Amino acid sequence: MRLRNLFILFAVVGLLLPGFSSCSSDDDDDVIINPNGVYSAEKLELNGAKAAEGVKITIGEQVANAVDITLENVILGEPKLVLKGTLAQDGRNYTVKSTDMNENRNITVEGTTTGDKLTVKVITNVKSQLVGTWNLKITNVTSGDNQxxxxxxxxxxKTKDGGFMEEMIQGFVPLFAGKAIADKVESVTVIFNEDGTTKISYKELGGMTEYVITETIPISYYTDSKTNKLYLAVEKGAIDQLLETLKESLAGIDPAAIKVILIENGLYYTLPINVTIENSHAYFYISRDTVDRAEPLFDVIKGLLPPEMNLEPMVDIILTAPTLNFGLGFDKQ
Structure with missing residues (x-):
C-alpha cells in the first residue's frame, strides 16, 4: 500500500513539474529589464549593423520621461555628445527618442530596447552650402601670353623678404600648377551628400572612364561654420590599411610622417580645409598650419620636383613663407 501511494505521489509531482517550469518561463518573459546603461558591441545595433568597436550609446537615469542620451563615436566631428531625449515604456520594451540641432547639422535618434539590447537609428543632416555637386573649374585661355x-x-x-621674388612666385605658381593639373585631368567632381558622405571622382584627360576615389577609401565630412572649415574624415583603420598597402610605393616614407598632417577626431583622421564660397563658386584650400604639420615631408616633396627646372630654391621659399594659402576652385553644378 505504501509503495502504491509513493508511486502516485511521484506521478503527481511529475505531472505538476512541467506546469511549474512553464510558469517560471512565462514569468521570465515578463521581466522588464532596466534600459539605463551602456550599449556597445553585440548589445548595440546602429543603423542596421552591429556597432563598430569604440562606438557606445548610454541611456541615463530617467526623470519622468526625460533622459540623457550619450553618443560616443557616433556623430562625426563630435566624439562624445550628450543629447536630451525621451524614454517611454512600450510593453516589455522601451523606446528612446531625441532630436538636436546646431548651425552645422541636425540629428535625429530613434531606438528600442529589447532585453539588454538597443536597436537604434541615428540620422545626421549636414546644414551647409557645400551640400551638392562641385566641379573643378578648368578654363580654356585662348589669348595672351599664356594660352x-x-x-x-x-x-x-607673403615671404620673409617680400620684394621681386615674392611677386614672381605669386605669378608663377598658379600658372604652373593650373596647367599641370589641366594637362592630367578632364574633370574632378566632388559630391557632398546631406548625410555627411562624399563621392569624389575624376576623369583623365581625353578619357571616358570615371575613377571614383571614394569607392576605394570612403571619405566623410563635417563642417564648422564659425571657422569656415571643412573636415574630410577617414576611419583610422582605413588609413592604416591604405598606408600598409602603399608601403612599397611610398619609397621609404614613414607612414607616421604622413599621418602628422591629419588631426585625430574620435575614430577618424581628419584633414581640415578652409572654404570660401561666393555665389556658386568655392575655393577649397590649405593654409600655413597644415603646411607646418607637413614639415617632415618637405624633403620628400622637393625630391619629386623635376630636376631640370631647378625649382628647389623657390619651393624652399614657399614652404617657409609666413603666410601661405593654396587650393583649388570649384563651381557648383
Missing amino acids: GKFADILFNI
Missing part, C-alpha cells in the same frame, strides 16, 4: 587650359588655383603668399 591653354588651366585649373582654377588659389595661391596667396
Whole structure:
C-alpha cells in the first residue's frame, strides 16, 4: 500500500513539474529589464549593423520621461555628445527618442530596447552650402601670353623678404600648377551628400572612364561654420590599411610622417580645409598650419620636383613663407 501511494505521489509531482517550469518561463518573459546603461558591441545595433568597436550609446537615469542620451563615436566631428531625449515604456520594451540641432547639422535618434539590447537609428543632416555637386573649374585661355587650359588655383603668399621674388612666385605658381593639373585631368567632381558622405571622382584627360576615389577609401565630412572649415574624415583603420598597402610605393616614407598632417577626431583622421564660397563658386584650400604639420615631408616633396627646372630654391621659399594659402576652385553644378 505504501509503495502504491509513493508511486502516485511521484506521478503527481511529475505531472505538476512541467506546469511549474512553464510558469517560471512565462514569468521570465515578463521581466522588464532596466534600459539605463551602456550599449556597445553585440548589445548595440546602429543603423542596421552591429556597432563598430569604440562606438557606445548610454541611456541615463530617467526623470519622468526625460533622459540623457550619450553618443560616443557616433556623430562625426563630435566624439562624445550628450543629447536630451525621451524614454517611454512600450510593453516589455522601451523606446528612446531625441532630436538636436546646431548651425552645422541636425540629428535625429530613434531606438528600442529589447532585453539588454538597443536597436537604434541615428540620422545626421549636414546644414551647409557645400551640400551638392562641385566641379573643378578648368578654363580654356585662348589669348595672351599664356594660352591653354588651366585649373582654377588659389595661391596667396607673403615671404620673409617680400620684394621681386615674392611677386614672381605669386605669378608663377598658379600658372604652373593650373596647367599641370589641366594637362592630367578632364574633370574632378566632388559630391557632398546631406548625410555627411562624399563621392569624389575624376576623369583623365581625353578619357571616358570615371575613377571614383571614394569607392576605394570612403571619405566623410563635417563642417564648422564659425571657422569656415571643412573636415574630410577617414576611419583610422582605413588609413592604416591604405598606408600598409602603399608601403612599397611610398619609397621609404614613414607612414607616421604622413599621418602628422591629419588631426585625430574620435575614430577618424581628419584633414581640415578652409572654404570660401561666393555665389556658386568655392575655393577649397590649405593654409600655413597644415603646411607646418607637413614639415617632415618637405624633403620628400622637393625630391619629386623635376630636376631640370631647378625649382628647389623657390619651393624652399614657399614652404617657409609666413603666410601661405593654396587650393583649388570649384563651381557648383
